[in-house]
Amino acid sequence: MAGEVIEGTASESRVVVVAEMTAGSGGAGSGDAGHGGVAILLTLAAVVAASIGFMAAMTSSSANSSWQSALRSEVKRSAAAMEDVRYVYGAELPLAVRIIQARTVQAEMLAAAQGQSGPTKAALLLEANVQGQIVTALDSTAGLATNTDYALSSGGLDLGKALAAERAQNPQLVSLDPDGLEAAGDKLAHKALLLTAALIPTSGAAFLAVLAQPFKRRRTLLLRIGGLALAGGAVMGLAVQVLV
Amino acid sequence: MIAPDSAAGLRAERRFDLVAAVLIGVIAVLAAILALVEMSAGQTASRASLQAAKVEADLSARISVSAEATNAVLTARQTAIVLAMEAIAREQAGIQYSDPTSTAIGAAEQSAYTKLDSILVETGATTGGKPVDPYTAGLLGATPADLKSELAEQNHQVDLANAAGFQEQLAVLGLSFLALAGVLTGLAAVLREGRSGRISLTAACVMSVAAGVLAVWAFI
Numbered sequence: 001m002a003g004e005v006i007e008g009t010a011s012e013s014r015v016v017v018v019a020e021m022t023a024g025s026g027g028a029g030s031g032d033a034g035h036g037g038v039a040i041l042l043t044l045a046a047v048v049a050a051s052i053g054f055m056a057a058m059t060s061s062s063a064n065s066s067w068q069s070a071l072r073s074e075v076k077r078s079a080a081a082m083e084d085v086r087y088v089y090g091a092e093l094p095l096a097v098r099i100i101q102a103r104t105v106q107a108e109m110l111a112a113a114q115g116q117s118g119p120t121k122a123a124l125l126l127e128a129n130v131q132g133q134i135v136t137a138l139d140s141t142a143g144l145a146t147n148t149d150y151a152l153s154s155g156g157l158d159l160g161k162a163l164a165a166e167r168a169q170n171p172q173l174v175s176l177d178p179d180g181l182e183a184a185g186d187k188l189a190h191k192a193l194l195l196t197a198a199l200i201p202t203s204g205a206a207f208l209a210v211l212a213q214p215f216k217r218r219r220t221l222l223l224r225i226g227g228l229a230l231a232g233g234a235v236m237g238l239a240v241q242v243l244v
Numbered sequence: 245m246i247a248p249d250s251a252a253g254l255r256a257e258r259r260f261d262l263v264a265a266v267l268i269g270v271i272a273v274l275a276a277i278l279a280l281v282e283m284s285a286g287q288t289a290s291r292a293s294l295q296a297a298k299v300e301a302d303l304s305a306r307i308s309v310s311a312e313a314t315n316a317v318l319t320a321r322q323t324a325i326v327l328a329m330e331a332i333a334r335e336q337a338g339i340q341y342s343d344p345t346s347t348a349i350g351a352a353e354q355s356a357y358t359k360l361d362s363i364l365v366e367t368g369a370t371t372g373g374k375p376v377d378p379y380t381a382g383l384l385g386a387t388p389a390d391l392k393s394e395l396a397e398q399n400h401q402v403d404l405a406n407a408a409g410f411q412e413q414l415a416v417l418g419l420s421f422l423a424l425a426g427v428l429t430g431l432a433a434v435l436r437e438g439r440s441g442r443i444s445l446t447a448a449c450v451m452s453v454a455a456g457v458l459a460v461w462a463f464i
Contacts, residue, residue, distance in 0.1 A: 045272075053279070060283060067294045074298045078305030081380045085309045089316035097320040100363060101327065105356040112352035123345040124352060152370070156363040159313075160373030167380060174377050178298065189287045196283045203276035207269030214262040 037223045041209035045230050049202045052195055052237040060192035066185030073178035080173035084166045088144070088159065096145035096157060099138050104155065106131035187244075194240040202233030260437040260445065267429050267448055274455050275422050281462045282415035289408035296401035303394050306386035313384050317368035324364055328357035411462045418458035425451035 109128035113121045139146050150162045167174050208226030212219040331353030338347030372384035428448035435441035 049276075056283065060287060063287065064290055067291055071294050071298050071301070075301045077379065078301050078383075081383055082305055082308050082312075085312050085380070085384065089312050093316045093320065097323060097364065100367075101323060101356075101360055104360045104363065105327070105353060108352040108356040108359070109349070112348055112355070116348055120345045120348045124348055127349055127352075152363075152366060154363050154366050155359075156367035157370070158373075159367060159370045160376050161370075163380065164375040164377070167377060174379075182295075182298070185291070189291065192287065193280070193284055196280045199276040199279055200273070203272040206272040210265045210269040210272070214258065214265045 035213075037219070038209050038212050041212075041223055041226050041230065042206055045202055045206040045209060045226075048230060048234045048237070049199055049206070052198050052202060052233070055237065055241055056192045056195035056199075059188055059195060063185045063188035063192055066181050066188060070178040070181035070185060073176050073181055077173065077176040077178060080170060080176075081167070084163065088163045088166050092142065092144040092162070093157075093159070095138060095142040099135055099142055099145040100155060100157075102131040102134040102138070106135065191240060191244045194244060195237055198233045198237040198240065200233070201229045201236065205230035205233065257437045260432075260441065263445055263449075264429055264433055267425070267445070267452060270452055270456075271422050271426050271429065274452065274459060275419065278415050278418045278422065278455065278459050278462075281459055282412055282419065285408045285411035285415055285462060289405050289412055292401045292405035292408060296398050296405060299394060299398040299401060303391065303398060306383050306391060306394070309380070309383035310386040313371050317364065317371065320364050320367075321361060324357055324360045327353055327360065331357055414458050414462035418455040418462065421451045421455040421458065425449075425455065 106128045109124045109131065113124035113128065116124055144150060144157060144162055147162075149165070150158045152158055205226040208222045208229060212222035212226065215222060331350045334346050334350030334353065336350075338344065338350055372381040376384070425448040428444045428451065432441045432444035432448060435444060
């Protein structure tokens with residue numbers, strides 16, 4: 001009868017109560033062993049839970065850090081693209097358009113002058129000369145309009161090539177990959193969640209260990225199941241840490 | 245000599261111990277569940293919040309870049325239109341004042357406008373074309389429909405962050421209740437079976453139930 005739980009139906013009798021109390025005190029040795037098992041399982045559960053919690057918190061922090069990096073990278077990438085586009089379209093293109101306009105007007109004035117004579121021809125040639133001087137004056141300052149790599153056969157400009165060349169000056173800004181960083185953060189977050197899920201069997205082990213204290217008759221069974229749950233939680237945590 | 249109510253007293257004490265033990269176990273399990281819910285909700289809130297900021301940055305870049313490119317090409321074509329208007333004005337003035345020189349210059353400018361506009365249309369068509377990298381090309385080619393869709397996604401992420409933040413708060417509140425329940429259970433274990441002990445244990449039970457309700461609420 002050592003270590004047995006007191007049964008309610010038998011406790012009304014003074015004799016039985018005396019017998020059970022005597023049995024309880026007589027089984028002190030095995031009771032201490034049971035208490036030791038409970039204490040050990042609870043301690044182990046606490047240690048495993050703390051370890052898993054620490055790993056989960058660190059992994060979650062890494063996930064958050066990766067997401068933050070993704071945002072920073074996105075801002076950096078978009079700022080670089082905006083600056084390059086602003087330079088090509090805002091600073092270079094207006095000057096290039098003015099040069100193209102002057103060239104076109106000059107060519108048309110010269111063509112028109114071919115069929116004219118006298119003062120009209122002179123005025124057309126004068127106007128062509130004015131436009132030619134504009135082209136000469138601006139040519140040295142407008143790389144977009146003078147670089148033959150960007151010239152189209154029609155006299156226009158290949159803005160795609162010009163922008164790509166501008167962007168290629170800072171390849172590290174073009175190769176920024178915020179989406180990749182975000183995906184890495186997602187993976188770490190998933191890992192942190194799985195690690196946290198390993199706390200559930202671990203807490204189940206603590207639950208069973210605590211239950212083993214009042215349920216003396218089932219103490220061994222509860223401690224064994226608790227041990228298995230604890231092992232399951234620990235293995236799950238380790239597996240997630242190593243494999244995921 | 246054992247009093248007649250000794251057995252009843254022992255049973256009550258046993259029941260008290262049992263309730264306290266079960267409560268401690270429930271607190272441990274609920275703490276794990278709430279930690280999982282809190283972690284999940286916290287991560288969802290953080291990610292959605294950062295995603296909203298990321299989409300906002302992208303949206304801002306798309307608006308800025310596409311507007312810059314479109315405006316630059318349109319402004320260039322406006323320059324050509326001004327040339328055409330000047331050409332027409334010169335031709336009209338030449339006719340009005342019988343000045344063939346002005347008419348000839350106007351005609352040449354008119355012809356220049358036609359060619360210039362054609363050149364500018366062709367130039368504008370190269371915007372975002374190869375070999376521009378796909379990201380920049382995407383910014384340049386953003387349409388109002390794209391921007392509207394991205395704005396809806398940004399709003400969705402903000403809503404998601406708010407909802408997940410609320411879930412996280414529920415989980416934290418649940419954990420706070422659990423901590424209180426733990427303290428009350430410990431107090432009950434010290435006070436043992438008696439009026440004060442029973443009150444502590446009952447309060448701990450109520451706190452644990454509240455934490456359980458919050459865990460379910462946060463999970464849903």
